[in-house]
Amino acid sequence: MNGAAAVSIRNVSKTFGTGGTRALQNIELEFQPGEFVSLIGPSGCGKSTLLRVIGDLIEPTEGEAVVGGKPAHQARLDRDYGMVFQEATLMDWRTIEKNVSLPLEMMGWSREKRRARVAELLELVELTGFESHHPWQLSGGMQQRVAIARALTFNPSLILMDEPFGALDEMTRDRLNLELLRIWEATKATVVFVTHSIFEAVFLSSRVVVMSARPGRVQQIVDIDLPYPRTTETREETRYFELATQVRELLRESHSGRDGAGEGS
Amino acid sequence: MVNVLKRVGVFLLVLAITCAFYMGYRQLFLSTGWTWPFKVDQYAMPRLQDIVSRLWEPAATEQPPLAQLLVQRALFTAREAAAGFVIGAVVGIAIGVVFHFSNIMRRGFQPYVVGSQTVPILAIAPMVVIWLGGQGLPVWMPVAVISAFLTFFPVAINTLRGLDSTDPRKLELMRSYAASEWSTLWRVKFPCSLPYLFSAFKVAATASVVGAIIGELPSSIQDGLGGAILNFAQYYSLDPSALWATNIIAALLGILFFSIVAIAEHLVVRRAPENVA
Amino acid sequence: MRRLRRAVAEWAPALLILVLGLAGWEVAVNAFGIQKFLLPKPSEIAAAFWDQRSILWPAGWYTFTEAFWGFVIGVSFGIGAAVVLARFRAVGSALMPYFIAASAIPIIAFAPIANAWFGIEKSSKIFIAALLCFFPVLVNTLRGLTSVKPQQVELMRSYAARDFTVFKRVRIPTSLPYVFASLKVASVLAMIGAIVGEYFGGSQQQLGIQIKNSAALFQFETAWAAILVACILGVGFYLAVSVAEILTMRRYPSAERARR
Numbered sequence: 001m002n003g004a005a006a007v008s009i010r011n012v013s014k015t016f017g018t019g020g021t022r023a024l025q026n027i028e029l030e031f032q033p034g035e036f037v038s039l040i041g042p043s044g045c046g047k048s049t050l051l052r053v054i055g056d057l058i059e060p061t062e063g064e065a066v067v068g069g070k071p072a073h074q075a076r077l078d079r080d081y082g083m084v085f086q087e088a089t090l091m092d093w094r095t096i097e098k099n100v101s102l103p104l105e106m107m108g109w110s111r112e113k114r115r116a117r118v119a120e121l122l123e124l125v126e127l128t129g130f131e132s133h134h135p136w137q138l139s140g141g142m143q144q145r146v147a148i149a150r151a152l153t154f155n156p157s158l159i160l161m162d163e164p165f166g167a168l169d170e171m172t173r174d175r176l177n178l179e180l181l182r183i184w185e186a187t188k189a190t191v192v193f194v195t196h197s198i199f200e201a202v203f204l205s206s207r208v209v210v211m212s213a214r215p216g217r218v219q220q221i222v223d224i225d226l227p228y229p230r231t232t233e234t235r236e237e238t239r240y241f242e243l244a245t246q247v248r249e250l251l252r253e254s255h256s257g258r259d260g261a262g263e264g265s
Numbered sequence: 266m267v268n269v270l271k272r273v274g275v276f277l278l279v280l281a282i283t284c285a286f287y288m289g290y291r292q293l294f295l296s297t298g299w300t301w302p303f304k305v306d307q308y309a310m311p312r313l314q315d316i317v318s319r320l321w322e323p324a325a326t327e328q329p330p331l332a333q334l335l336v337q338r339a340l341f342t343a344r345e346a347a348a349g350f351v352i353g354a355v356v357g358i359a360i361g362v363v364f365h366f367s368n369i370m371r372r373g374f375q376p377y378v379v380g381s382q383t384v385p386i387l388a389i390a391p392m393v394v395i396w397l398g399g400q401g402l403p404v405w406m407p408v409a410v411i412s413a414f415l416t417f418f419p420v421a422i423n424t425l426r427g428l429d430s431t432d433p434r435k436l437e438l439m440r441s442y443a444a445s446e447w448s449t450l451w452r453v454k455f456p457c458s459l460p461y462l463f464s465a466f467k468v469a470a471t472a473s474v475v476g477a478i479i480g481e482l483p484s485s486i487q488d489g490l491g492g493a494i495l496n497f498a499q500y501y502s503l504d505p506s507a508l509w510a511t512n513i514i515a516a517l518l519g520i521l522f523f524s525i526v527a528i529a530e531h532l533v534v535r536r537a538p539e540n541v542a
Numbered sequence: 543m544r545r546l547r548r549a550v551a552e553w554a555p556a557l558l559i560l561v562l563g564l565a566g567w568e569v570a571v572n573a574f575g576i577q578k579f580l581l582p583k584p585s586e587i588a589a590a591f592w593d594q595r596s597i598l599w600p601a602g603w604y605t606f607t608e609a610f611w612g613f614v615i616g617v618s619f620g621i622g623a624a625v626v627l628a629r630f631r632a633v634g635s636a637l638m639p640y641f642i643a644a645s646a647i648p649i650i651a652f653a654p655i656a657n658a659w660f661g662i663e664k665s666s667k668i669f670i671a672a673l674l675c676f677f678p679v680l681v682n683t684l685r686g687l688t689s690v691k692p693q694q695v696e697l698m699r700s701y702a703a704r705d706f707t708v709f710k711r712v713r714i715p716t717s718l719p720y721v722f723a724s725l726k727v728a729s730v731l732a733m734i735g736a737i738v739g740e741y742f743g744g745s746q747q748q749l750g751i752q753i754k755n756s757a758a759l760f761q762f763e764t765a766w767a768a769i770l771v772a773c774i775l776g777v778g779f780y781l782a783v784s785v786a787e788i789l790t791m792r793r794y795p796s797a798e799r800a801r802r
Contacts, residue, residue, distance in 0.1 A: 373559045519646045
């Protein structure tokens with residue numbers, strides 16, 4: 001750790017198609033190693049696009065993303081990050097064990113090493129014993145835990161998450177939030193987390209990036225000064241609600257005004 | 266256990282109804298003498314018991330029973346059909362993969378792949394037999410090629426559809442692993458297209474048997490079912506039951522091929538159960 | 543103008559392949575000394591095609607009508623039976639394995655018996671073609687009619703829709719891709735049925751007999767020209783079904799999207 005940013009987004013803009021939708025405009029952001037940052041904003045503000053720019057799954061029209069000192073493209077080729085999508089995207093025809101070991105197979109790990117690593121990861125997400133099950137036999141929450149385990153196979157220093165808990169019910173979501181924090185503390189990775197839920201963003205993150213409506217810009221960054229480790233009690237603290245209200249009001253502004261300085265509705 | 270009994274029960278019921286329908290139709294038309302849609306006499310529709318018992322009678326004078334002859338012929342045709350299935354499947358998958366990766370190849374050749382199925386293989390068969398037979402290949406190989414001709418098409422079409430319809434999110438996942446095209450093809454696209462592939466294999470199983478029979482017909486090949494059909498068709502007015510019995514054996518062969526593929530599908534394709542109304 | 547240019551770009555590779563293929567064929571026959579029996583030159587086939595057109599085209603058309611009527615009858619019964627079985631679900635699903643097994647039977651083996659029943663004129667070939675078309679269309683239509691998502695049925699029921707309305711507005715559009723896929727297969731099967739049926743016994747007016755006879759008389763250019771006629775008619779039939787599919791799907795854009 002030499003103080004270099006984990007993720008550096010330099011003047012990134014993205015337009016889809018010639019003269020088409022302008023998804024992102026002049027995004028400048030820096031995330032420090034070990035941070036937990038949430039991206040939140042109205043629908044269509046480009047937060048998922050931005051996440052994919054960081055992951056080199058979408059090329060920016062202007063600007064660049066730098067991950068761990070390398071260009072995003074190189075970071076992808078070097079497999080420096082793990083990604084979790086909203087749908088677990090598990091392979092139906094593979095068992096849970098083989099789903100998690102997919103990236104390891106591709107790297108040519110031996111069977112013993114794969115099995116050991118998968119066992120480690122399943123223990124981390126508390127799914128030991130489900131190795132021989134198939135994805136459709138698991139609940140939505142369990143499938144996402146498998147997806148998280150899979151994202152952690154290479155012990156990445158960066159984890160990108162695109163609304164991973166969006167399709168789950170509130171109770172499962174709350175439980176998985178706690179699990180995610182535990183995993184984050186255990187792995188000490190940097191997490192970039194896209195979400196629609198204000199409460200989730202405030203609960204999980206050290207910083208919340210509020211984005212404006214299309215074309216997406218950074219409206220404001222909110223520092224979440226709640227102490228870690230966070231628990232269910234944290235959700236009842238006054239400061240938690242204050243911060244959530246702050247984020248909510250920023251979102252309301254970003255919804256109504258073009259440059260976020262419009263009147264609150 | 267109850268399920269198995271139910272299935273057996275349904276099978277017996279369907280069998281019984283089919284036989285009853287046949288005999289009933291026959292009896293009705295015999296007694297009334299109606300001639301539409303066709304005239305019924307003991308040549309047009311032999312008695313069921315005659316058809317079945319014919320199998321145990323000698324195929325011709327001083328010959329083993331018909332059943333034995335037909336089974337031998339069926340095995341001969343089965344070999345051609347199996348070879349044709351394998352050749353057709355390999356060619357079909359190859360075409361599907363090439364079309365999937367190369368738009369130019371697809372636009373250039375797809376019309377001809379589709380059009381190839383309109384060529385009457387019955388007409389081409391003798392030429393294929395003479396050409397390949399002249400190369401010193403055993404006589405069943407050209408028929409296997411003809412059988413492959415009917416087999417490759419459904420496999421090609423469905424391979425292409427299966428590969429093209431892979432979940433884009435899975436493809437995105439593989440890109441996030443910087444996976445090579447080959448890796449993605451082998452680990453994701455192929456497994457995703459297995460259901461399509463097997464549905465094509467089931468069609469292809471039948472097509473391979475049909476192709477083998479058609480291939481034998483004009484090629485003066487005596488040793489297969491095609492030869493048996495031609496033979497008994499010639500003597501139909503003397504011995505109608507023989508041709509009906511041949512049909513039954515041919516039907517069983519087709520169903521056997523299909524069942525093998527269906528069982529293979531059951532073993533290989535593990536999917537979430539379908540959710541439909 | 544742009545659509546025309548796009549259409550040309552789409553078809554250009556295929557046309558190029560056609561030209562190269564024919565040219566290569568013509569050269570190869572000479573270069574390799576391929577016997578006329580196996581493969582005449584395209585130029586010779588074209589010549590025979592033109593010379594014999596007054597015989598071949600009527601014969602082709604005659605055979606095509608056998609396939610066409612067999613197709614119509616087989617498809618009508620197939621769809622009709624599927625509609626009935628979709629209504630009586632238990633019977634339909636109990637019988638489905640048998641229909642699938644039936645479509646695995648090489649029905650072509652029945653052609654000589656059909657000839658014994660109906661004589662060697664049209665009817666026997668129509669019968670075989672219809673029989674060939676019936677089962678695949680039945681199986682696929684039934685599958686399509688019963689592949690509706692439960693949520694869609696529930697939605698219709700929440701509108702107090704009668705069974706018939708559910709059928710018309712949900713099941714029919716859902717089944718269209720399946721039906722048309724089976725119709726395209728059936729069009730090919732019908733032609734096969736007609737020609738193979740003729741092989742077992744037919745008259746001079748039929749294309750299959752033309753092929754058989756001209757081959758027997760060593761007039762291979764004519765035989766190939768007759769094969770060409772069969773191909774043209776087969777392709778035309780298939781295209782007609784495809785056009786019908788496009789026109790019908792236009793009314794049901796969601797079914798169109800599902801097809802893709």
